[in-house]
Amino acid sequence: MLSYGYLMKRKQKFRQHGLVMASALILHLIMIFYVMIPSFVYAVVPHYILVAPQELASIIGLIHGILGSITAVLGVGLVASWRFQKSVEGCFKRKKFMLPTIAVWISSLVLGIMLYAIFIGPLIAG
16 A cells, blocks of 8 residues: 555555555554554563563563654654645655654664564474
8 A cells, every 4th residue: 555655656646646655644543553552461561561561572662662663653643633634735745754754653663573484483493
């Protein structure tokens, strides 16, 4: 979805870009509340962060959670400030927040993949 949204931006179809990105944000928020928060609260915090806060999984988990939260807040802020307006003038004012948002999201994604590999790697090897 993000690639398609970027393609819409490159084609200067800014309204379609906004709609695709808003849809991606909604799906992302669903996954955050349905999968990520429960996993973090019931698995990462009690079994890693509280037990061994200096362990790699704990550090990556904390940073991933912080960056992911920042990404969600920035994304909601961008979409909420747009409010699905047809005019794209206001969009250009918010452009300075878009690149940092995608950069923080990519960082969070990479850390999430690393965390997943830490948890699933031993299961695959064993």
